[in-house]
Amino acid sequence: MMAKVVNSFGLFPLILYQWLGMSLSLNLEDPNVCSHWESYSVTVQESYAHPFDQIYYTSCTDILNWFKCTRHRISYRNAYRRGERTMYRRKSQCCPGFYESKEMCVPHCADKCVHGRCIAPNTCQCEPGWGGPNCSSACDVDHWGPHCSSRCQCKNGALCNPITGACHCAAGFKSWRCEERCGQGTYGNDCQQKCQCQNGATCDHVTGECRCPPGYTGAFCEDLCPPGKHGPQCEERCPCQNGGVCHHVTGECSCPAGWMGTVCGQPCPEGRYGKNCTQECQCHNGGTCDTATGQCHCSPGYNGER
Known part of the structure; x- marks a missing residue:
């Protein structure tokens, strides 16, 4: 006779509790949860048919025993014993590279992400303006954005914002990429300064320094060349004689x-x-x-x- 489990209804809640205890702590819909079946042993009490020799008497021709003969047969009776039973349960745990946090499996980065967050095992997603394996390195002057993966488009020595990539123009330049000089009559930071030059002079787009046309001098080109001088930057000597006066621009004698x-x-x-x-x-x-x-x-x- 095959052995059977005794009090199986009492054992089932224990097994269910153990199975649930291994599963309910994690969200099984989490894609980072890995599951497998494992075996374990439980002690059970089981009944079995225990054989024994049963003696009985039958009628026979044995006159010496008063026509009664002894007979033997094997009979069975219920007996109980403790045994081991192999059970199976589903075990859920975080997949390799993840750890449990608030019923979820989150990735683990051995090197902490300084300016970013861990998005996969040992993989950091950096904040804009930072790069490197653990997001601890600031972007250099030529790069910006997450992981410093975008190249700056700024021109003429402009600085690139490491987070947005926006160009901060150097003095004397303007536009989105700082590729344009300040317009006529303006100079300096953001081209906000007004030129003070006179007599058709142009000012340096960076410093505002006046570039005088021929025949003029002074900080704002407000003065004519001094007597005896003419031309660009008043560097030419006048050739006029006998009290002649040269034109401050052309040098022509009057x-x-x-x-x-x-x-x-x-x-x-x-x-x-x-x-x-x-x-x-x-x-x-x-x-x-x-x-x-x-x-x-x-x-x-x-x-x-x-």
């Missing part, structure tokens, strides 16, 4: 009355006077006129204005 020529080196010819010798002398009877004023110098024997 001759005083009585003189003419490119550098005012020629006196007015006879009979001419004044600025550029354009006036005609009005003196008579051999009188000569002053080349500057036109005043007559009479010859002997004559007088009068002319």
Whole structure:
């Protein structure tokens, strides 16, 4: 006769409790929960048919025993014994690389994510502006964003925001990538400063320094070149003679009355006077006129204005 479990209804709640105890602490719908079946032994009390020799008497022809004969047969009766029974239960636990936290299996990073979070076993997701295996390294000047994976697009020495990638322009530049110089009449940080230059001068887009056109000088190009100088940055020497004045831009000589020529080196010819010798002398009877004023110098024997 096969053995059977005694008090099986009393054993089932214990098994169910043990199975639930292994499972209810984790959310089985969590994809990071791994399950497997394991065996374990329980002690049970089981009944079995215990054989024994049963003696009985039957009628027979044995006169010596008063026609009664002894007979034997094997009979069975219920007996009880303790035994071991192998049971199976489902065991749930966090998959390798994960650990249990609040009924969930969360990834484990051996090296703590300094500026980020652990999203997979030993894998950090860095905050914008940080990189490296554990998010402890700040982005260099040429990169930005999570894991510093985006390259900065800034131009002309602009600084790149390590979190957003936005460009912070250096003085003298503007636009999204700082590729444009400040517009006419502006300079400096964010091109907010107004140029103070005069007489058509342009200012440096970074410092605001005035670049004077030829013929002008001064901090704001407000002054003409000093006497004797002309041209770009007032570096050219004037060639004019006899009191001639050169143009502050071109260097062209403006001759005083009585003189003419490119550098005012020629006196007015006879009979001419004044600025550029354009006036005609009005003196008579051999009188000569002053080349500057036109005043007559009479010859002997004559007088009068002319």
